[in-house]
Each structure stands twice: as structure tokens, then as C-alpha cells.
Amino acid sequence: MGTESKDALVDESASIFLYSHAEVDQDLSYLTTFEDEVTRLQQYLPEYKMDCFDGTIGFETFNSLKGFSIESFSCAFDYDHINFDGDALDLYLAQEGEETKGNSNRLQVTNKKVLLGDFRTDSACKETLGAEPADEAPNLSCGSCEKTSLGNVALKSHSPHFQERDCHAEISNLSSSSETVLESARDRDSLLLDKMTAQDLCQVFSRIFGCETSVKDKQWLKHRIAVGLQNRGELVDSLNLLESGETSKADEEKAVVLLNAALSGSASDLTDTLENQLISREKHVKRMRLASCNSLKSVSSPVREVGFCSVNKSNTADALVTQKQTHWPTGICTKGLQEQNSRYHHRKCRASYKNARDEFLNVKIQKQHCQKGIGTAQLSCQEESLKGSCVQVPLDLPVQIGESTKDNHLVNDFDNCKDNEVSVSDEDFDRETSSADSQISEDDSVTRRKRARKRKQHHRRWTPSEVMKLIEGVSKCGVGKWTHIKKLLFSSSSHRTSVNLKDKWRNLLKASNNEMQKKRKVEQGETQLSHQLSESIWCQVRELAVIYSYPRESKSKV
DNA sequence: CTTAGGG
DNA sequence: CCCTAAG
Numbered sequence: 427m428g429t430e431s432k433d434a435l436v437d438e439s440a441s442i443f444l445y446s447h448a449e450v451d452q453d454l455s456y457l458t459t460f461e462d463e464v465t466r467l468q469q470y471l472p473e474y475k476m477d478c479f480d481g482t483i484g485f486e487t488f489n490s491l492k493g494f495s496i497e498s499f500s501c502a503f504d505y506d507h508i509n510f511d512g513d514a515l516d517l518y519l520a521q522e523g524e525e526t527k528g529n530s531n532r533l534q535v536t537n538k539k540v541l542l543g544d545f546r547t548d549s550a551c552k553e554t555l556g557a558e559p560a561d562e563a564p565n566l567s568c569g570s571c572e573k574t575s576l577g578n579v580a581l582k583s584h585s586p587h588f589q590e591r592d593c594h595a596e597i598s599n600l601s602s603s604s605e606t607v608l609e610s611a612r613d614r615d616s617l618l619l620d621k622m623t624a625q626d627l628c629q630v631f632s633r634i635f636g637c638e639t640s641v642k643d644k645q646w647l648k649h650r651i652a653v654g655l656q657n658r659g660e661l662v663d664s665l666n667l668l669e670s671g672e673t674s675k676a677d678e679e680k681a682v683v684l685l686n687a688a689l690s691g692s693a694s695d696l697t698d699t700l701e702n703q704l705i706s707r708e709k710h711v712k713r714m715r716l717a718s719c720n721s722l723k724s725v726s727s728p729v730r731e732v733g734f735c736s737v738n739k740s741n742t743a744d745a746l747v748t749q750k751q752t753h754w755p756t757g758i759c760t761k762g763l764q765e766q767n768s769r770y771h772h773r774k775c776r777a778s779y780k781n782a783r784d785e786f787l788n789v790k791i792q793k794q795h796c797q798k799g800i801g802t803a804q805l806s807c808q809e810e811s812l813k814g815s816c817v818q819v820p821l822d823l824p825v826q827i828g829e830s831t832k833d834n835h836l837v838n839d840f841d842n843c844k845d846n847e848v849s850v851s852d853e854d855f856d857r858e859t860s861s862a863d864s865q866i867s868e869d870d871s872v873t874r875r876k877r878a879r880k881r882k883q884h885h886r887r888w889t890p891s892e893v894m895k896l897i898e899g900v901s902k903c904g905v906g907k908w909t910h911i912k913k914l915l916f917s918s919s920s921h922r923t924s925v926n927l928k929d930k931w932r933n934l935l936k937a938s939n940n941e942m943q944k945k946r947k948v949e950q951g952e953t954q955l956s957h958q959l960s961e962s963i964w965c966q967v968r969e970l971a972v973i974y975s976y977p978r979e980s981k982s983k984v
Numbered sequence: 985c986t987t988a989g990g991g
Numbered sequence: 992c993c994c995t996a997a998g
Contacts, residue, residue, distance in 0.1 A: 885992070909986065928987070929992070 886921055888930055890963075896927055896934070897966050905931065905974035938967040 622630070888896075899911030908924035916922045941964045 906987070924986070925988095926992080928989095932989085 892916075892919070892922070893930070893934065893963060896930055897963065897970065899927070900931060900970050900974070901966070905970070934967050935971050938964045938971065942968065 895915045896911065899907075899915045903910040903914065906928075908927045911927055912922065912924040916927065
């Protein structure tokens with residue numbers, strides 16, 4: 427794997443960030459904002475529908491064998507499990523004039539960094555990337571600290587070799603991004619920061635991120651800082667004020683001084699300082715910025731966004747949540763965000779908004795929009811849902827797209843919108859009827875509810891990859907630890923509950939037994955009975971069944 | 985809430 | 992997949 431993969435990596439992902447997994451594990455600061463993540467990743471895989479949902483980001487992938495499926499991940503841990511169809515990738519890269527060298531059968535996504543190559547494990551990754559074994563892969567660790575809370579993240583040193591590339595990568599990311607609102611903001615910041623010397627930038631950098639950097643590259647620093655600042659809406663605005671002012675030397679210096687002074691304080695002081703000292707500008711600019719941020723973020727729900735952060739146990743998550751709260755001062759959104767369990771989170775949000783009747787109506791209206799528009803179903807669904815408040819409902823949308831084998835995205839989206847519409851509206855209706863209109867008999871309510879549920883949860887076929895994940899989960903956590911498995915491997919699939927996992931495992935056991943008997947019976951006959959799952963899977967199931975004898979059923983057979 | 989187990 | 996009982 428050594429040199430060949432390395433070469434491939436260097437060549438193919440020259441404009442892509444590299445990141446060591448060890449760092450990812452320790453430092454959750456990579457949990458950046460969703461729009462960043464999605465936008466960035468989307469660039470590399472434009473042909474994949476990409477979205478974030480339920481606290482995760484997912485890709486809709488197409489595989490000639492599997493059809494459409496959602497590959498998703500919720501944290502660095504899961505990144506390793508993202509598989510992409512090699513052919514599709516090769517094709518894409520070929521279109522981009524890239525040589526894949528046959529190594530792109532696997533795409534690994536880590537911390538906004540897409541690696542092409544055949545990397546499977548952390549160690550393999552490090553090894554492939556040629557990191558010094560004694561070191562924590564210093565030249566792989568690049569940036570991303572800017573999104574974290576102040577102070578507690580150490581920025582590692584960077585090899586000059588990668589700095590340049592990284593810088594270009596980030597900048598190209600910016601320029602080619604489809605989302606222009608934040609990008610233009612960054613550009614403006616860049617202009618300001620451009621006026622600063624490398625030394626200044628270093629200083630500012632260390633102030634912002636609480637760690638020194640050995641990087642002297644102005645571009646790199648500039649961008650890092652700009653992105654870091656961008657995360658603080660207020661500050662960015664302030665910076666914009668600076669930038670928009672006269673560009674005399676004096677002003678530039680003043681800006682630097684102010685910036686430095688400001689950055690030496692706490693985050694809030696920072697904002698205050700800048701706000702107080704900077705030349706004030708029309709406030710509507712700020713509002714417009716916020717408004718446009720809102721519309722931008724409608725691509726990815728803020729709920730998801732923060733949920734993403736909260737998936738992992740981390741201080742930075744809290745920090746990010748706090749940070750987001752300033753942008754999204756919605757109690758509903760932030761209420762359950764500190765929950766690590768995404769399921770809890772989900773439910774809490776649900777419960778919260780259920781209490782607000784207005785929001786229910788809101789949802790209802792949104793969903794009607796979904797139903798009406800075909801081409802724009804998905805879009806309107808997501809956008810509308812964010813106008814009033816952070817309603818959780820749309821989170822399910824992209825998830826449900828996943829396991830379908832239909833070929834048409836729009837149809838999928840539309841169907842899902844409809845599905846949601848039905849379920850939500852019914853729930854809504856239930857509530858209204860049961861609480862407000864007490865005359866309706868309980869029977870009616872019950873039947874209605876039942877009917878709603880029936881329509882809501884149509885059968886979802888388990889994909890082979892899901893089965894494999896389940897097996898992996900069982901082998902890791904053991905039988906009966908369904909919630910653990912759910913959290914670990916199915917956190918992104920909101921439609922697979924722990925109960926579902928349990929049921930599926932039960933079915934797998936049955937199936938494996940059947941498979942075994944069939945095999946014993948006819949050794950020479952139809953060996954290929956439309957195996958959805960390969961023999962190895964059944965072997966694994968049996969092994970695990972032996973290890974963790976499942977209640978009763980497995981005891982009798984195995 | 986989570987799990988086991990029956991339907 | 993749903994439901995329920997038991998912890």
C-alpha cells in the first residue's frame with residue numbers, strides 16, 4: 427500500500443486536506459458548521475446528493491448493485507465506513523481530468539478532508555500518508571481548529587509541503603462554492619486580513635485559536651483566521667466594517683491593533699471591543715447578513731447542525747452549541763442539544779415543538795408546500811421549515827431517501843415529503859382532536875392514529891451494508907446492546923431504531939439457520955439462490971450467534 | 985427508557 | 992413492523 431497509494435494521494439488530493447484520525451478522535455473541533463462541511467464535501471462529489479440530517483451528514487450514492495443508498499456518518503468514527511462506488515468516483519475524477527490510478531475504489535472522508543485511496547484503518551491511513559511513526563502525523567494535521575472554542579485546541583505544526591496545498595485547497599473551496607453568502611463574507615475578511623503582515627496574522631491566529639502556529643504562510647493564516655472569525659457572526663460584521671472603511675495605512679494599522687486587542691480578550695469581550703471601537707455602520711447590513719445566513723443555512727437545518735455537534739461528547743460541542751445559539755436563538759433547537767444521544771435529541775426536539783401549536787400549524791403548511799411542488803418539493807420543504815423556527819420535521823427527509831431503489835431523486839424526495847406530510851399532519855390532527863376537540867371518541871382517535879402509523883412506516887428493506895453494520899455492531903457490543911449499536915453505527919439512520927436492530931438480528935438468526943439447513947440439504951444444487959447476503963455474512967451471523975446465544979431461538983438451533 | 989418476545 | 996410486559 428505504501429508508495430503507490432501515497433503517490434496517488436498526493437496527486438489526486440493535492441488540493442484536499444489531510445487529517446490524521448488520531449487527531450480527529452482527540453480533537454472534536456473538526457466539527458465545523460454544517461454548511462461548511464456539506465459545501466466542501468459537495469465540491470468533491472458534486473454528483474452525489476448530499477445533505478445533512480439527524481445530526482449527521484450523508485451522501486446519497488448510487489451503486490449499480492445497490493441502487494441508491496445513503497452513506498452517512500455522524501462523527502469521525504463513522505467516517506471510515508463511508509464507501510463509495512469506485513466506478514462512479516473514477517468516472518468523476520476522470521471527468522475532472524484526474525488520474526485515479528485505480529486507487530479510488532475507496533473514498534475516505536475525514537474532517538472535511540476527502541482522501542482518495544484504499545485506506546481502511548487509522549493505522550493504514552497514517553502509514554499510507556507517510557507520517558512519521560513516532561509522531562502524531564504532524565504533517566497531516568491541518569487546521570480546522572478555527573471552529574473550535576477558544577483556547578483549548580492545540581494547532582499542530584504543518585509541514586511546508588502541505589501548507590501550500592492546503593491553502594490552495596481551502597481557497598479553491600471558497601471560490602468554487604455554490605453558497606456565496608458566507609463565501610463573500612470570507613472574501614471581505616480576506617481583504618482585510620490581506621493587509622496584515624504574516625507576523626500579525628500569526629499573532630491573531632494564536633489569539634483566536636489559543637495556540638501558536640509555526641505557519642508563516644500568509645494565505646494560509648489569512649484564511650484560517652477568516653474562517654475562524656466567520657464563525658462569530660458579530661465579529662465578522664465588525665471586520666466587515668473595518669474592511670469597508672478607508673484603506674489608508676493608518677486605518678489598516680488601527681484595524682490590526684484593534685483586532686489584536688480585541689482578540690486578547692474573551693470571546694464576548696472581543697465582540698464588545700470591536701463593536702464599541704469600530705466605526706459603526708448601518709445596522710441593516712448586519713441584519714442582512716444574518717438574514718442571508720439564515721437562508722443559507724436553510725440548506726442544512728440548524729437543528730441538524732447543532733445536533734451534529736452534540737453527537738459527540740465534547741466540550742467543544744458545547745462551545746459550538748453556544749456559538750450556534752447566538753445565531754439561532756431558538757429554544758426549541760437548543761433545548762435538547764446537549765444530549766449526546768441523538769435519539770434523545772430527536773425526541774426532545776419533537777416533544778418541544780409539539781407543545782407549540784403554532785409551530786404545528788407551521789409544519790403543516792410547510793408540508794403542504796412539499797406536496798404541491800414536485801420539482802421544488804425538497805427545496806421548499808427544507809426552506810420553509812426554517813423560516814419560523816427550528817422544527818425538527820425536515821430532518822427525516824434525506825434519511826428516508828436513502829434505502830429506496832428508485833432512480834429518480836425528485837420522486838424520492840417528493841415521496842418522502844409526502845410521507846412526512848402524512849405522518850406529521852396526522853399527528854398534528856391527533857393532537858388537535860384529542861385535546862381541543864374532546865367530543866371525538868377515543869376510538870376514532872385510536873384508529874386514526876393507527877392508520878397514520880401504518881402509512882408512516884412502510885417496510886424498509888435492509889440493505890446489505892446495513893446488515894453488515896448490524897453484524898459489526900453485534901460483534902462489537904454483543905447481542906442485546908441494541909441502543910449501543912444504534913448509537914454507534916446507526917446514529918445516522920433515524921429509521922432504524924434499536925428495536926428494529928433487535929428484530930433484524932432475530933431475523934438474521936432465523937435466516938442463517940435456514941441457510942444452513944438449505945446448504946446441508948442440497949450441496950450441489952442451486953448454490954446461488956439469489957443471495958442478497960453473501961455466505962460470509964451468514965458465517966459471521968452464526969459465529970456471533972454462538973458467542974452470544976440469543977434468547978431461546980438461537981439456543982435451540984445453534 | 986430499554987429489552988425481550990409474541991403477533 | 993407493532994405492541995406489550997418486565998426490568
